[in-house]
Amino acid sequence: MVIFSYIVELYIKRLGLSVLWVESDSTLAIHCITKGGGPWHIQATLRHIRHLLAMDRDTITHIFREGNQVADLLASEGWDRRYYYEYSSQDLPRRHRSLVQIDRFGLPTVRGL
Structure with missing residues (x-):
């Protein structure tokens, strides 16, 4: 919070x-x-x-986690970090960028099985 x-x-x-x-x-x-x-x-x-x-x-x-997997991924990472970190669009990891693209095109995503 x-x-x-x-x-x-x-x-x-x-x-x-x-x-x-x-x-x-x-x-x-x-x-x-x-x-x-x-x-x-x-x-x-x-x-x-x-x-x-x-x-x-x-x-x-x-919103369900599946509705914004980018935010869910970043929140999960936040638990692992002991300090504030901010990504720029240039240094966003590949997994994050792919989820951003999926979200941008309005494609559905499914949580890992």
Whole structure:
């Protein structure tokens, strides 16, 4: 959650975004952000996210992992890293680039069996 909060704030500032549409595969996270609740130790982070996401202007919706495999792959990598890392479009690994292309063309993907 803290990383999510940081990333949202980073993109709002860096890209000068005025409207956000955030997708998450965690219905629990969406519920905690939009309806409240959640563990006490992340309440400050949830309040910060609510402050960043103006619910009357921005949208937060559920998407299955298969719907955005690039984000799922990056999130999985994030668990393995102990520091912040940002890819540029030039240094994106081959697997990531192929998933971006599949997503760009609107082709369906299937999670590994």
